[in-house]
Amino acid sequence: MSKDILWRLGLTAAVIAGALWSALPLDKKINLGLDLQGGMHLIYEVDTQKAVLSSLDSLGEDLKKFLESKGVIAISARREGERVVAQFKDAADAQKARGIIEEDYTILSLAEDSAAEGRLTYEYDTAYRAEVARNAIGQALETLRNRVDQFGVAEPTIAAEGENRILIQLPGVQDRQRAIDLIGRTARLEFRMVNEEMTAEMAMERGVPSGSEVLFQKITDPVTKQVTGKEPYLIRNKVELTGGMLANARVSMSNLNQPYVSIDFNKEGGRIFARLTEENVGRRMAIVMDNNVYSAPKIRERIPGGSAMIEGSFTFEEANDLAIVLRAGSLPAPLIKLEERSVGPSLGRDSIESGVRAALLGGAAVALFMLVYYRLGGVIANLALTLNILIIAGAMGYFGATLTLPGIAGIILTLGMAVDANVLIYERIREELRNGKTVRAAVDAGFARAFLTIVDSNVTTLIAALVLFQFGTGPVKGFAVTLSVGLLSSMFTAVFVSRTLFDWYLGKRRVTELKI
Secondary structure (H helix, E strand, O other), rough: OOOOHHHHHHHHHHHHHHHHHOOHHHHHHOOEEEEHHEEEEEEEOOHHHHHHHHHHHHHHHHHHHHHHHHHHHHHEEEEEEOOOEEEOOOOOHHHHHHHHHHOOOOEEEEEEEEEEHOEEEEOHHHHHHHHHHHHHHHHHHHHHHHHHHHOOOOOOEEEEOOEEEEEEEEEEEOOOHHHHHHHOOOOOOEEEEOOOOHHHHHHHOOOOOOOEEEEEEEOOOOOEEOOOOOOOOEEOOOOOEEEEHEEEEEEEEEEOOEEEEEEEEOHHHHHHHHHHHOOOOEEEEEEEEOOOOEOOOEEOOOOOOEEEEOOOOOHHHHHHHHHHHHOOOOOOOEEEEHHHHHHHHHHHHHHHHHHHHHHHHHHHHHHHHHHHHHHHHHHHHHHHHHHHHHHHHHHHHHHOEEEEEEHHHHHHHHHHHHHHHHHHHHHHHHHHOOOOOOOOHHHHHHHHHHHHHHHHHHHHHHHHHHHHHOOOOOOHHHHHHHHHHHHHHHHHHHHHHHHHHHHHHHHHOOOOOOOO
């Protein structure tokens, strides 16, 4: 046996060993998609209108400070509807501010010129408004990915769909409500002072004073963990500190074995928190998230170091989910749920059984045809086909790919294309034998002449598969992955492995006739 055949047989054996090592055990190496193991399919719409309004809220304060740095004092600068209204003491200040804003705030367009009355009204430029909406969707995607990754879902799908929608697929998730709560929570954390000039009950009876609002804290039964009521608080509107300055959030346990969320601020947040606690000793500071009061402890002393805690009669799971959303960050705008579908694990098992059955029946039919029609060539083609399936499984196991039902369809399609390459080669060999060439010469010419045709057909299909992977989502990507891996594998098995087996067979004995 020549050295050339030996190294080719050795390489084939190494590929087989590597594929087996990567693929086994299948249940631990290959992740199953939503349609095979069950889970949740959700479509949300990002409320980009709220993102624009939120951006305008912060713009008003920034604009006021910027004008002050330029020597122009604005009495107020706040959002009114979808516009920012700046009020000045006289027309001269308004005119001066208008020139500064037009030069430095190009994102704003003058919507109403009332400078003579000391007032200027601005709105976002159309292009910048669209940019705010796009950024909101991008930030929402990143925030959701961080939350779901920390939630522990294997191979989730989180992708933009259309202009302002987000597709979320969570394979294996069966706790529906917990997943929805985790995803949909805006998680805007705020530290605000309690207005202690009157009680919340008095404010609700006599009218809420300007600059404050009534928010509620849920009262939970410590044993049943059921919400039994709500306690009102009169909270000042001014936000002293936000969750945007958090460095970390984690679950800790109290001396009474009650879970709470421990939070750490970054350097700037820690400095602000220390100042706030120093200036407000003896007063109550409310920890508010999404307009719900979690706790309102009394500040007993200055708290340096930038650490605080959020208590609220949590279960460990609730505290952990709160820590996740705080670490991942708040959503830039609320999410509106448009569609929700759940796939049960029993349906997934049925899909797996149907897919495997189809693959086995299809493979068996192809193998039988090759044996009957091509005889020796059929044996070699079937060996190459088996190796092709093994390489696909090994590649998916190595990269931790997700197998979906369309992915199984891609594998079945690949089997047909792999056999098609062998058919091209065998028909070329038959043609050469009919032209009177020897067996060795016919085999060499058959592989040589079919090579370019095989490469051309597989490469064009591979390009289509890559396009599907790039622009497709969910199941379409699963189909593209298995098809791409299968195409590369089939070229290797049809051209390299089949040729090696033919050369090995012809090199063992003197063959004068080839039954193919």
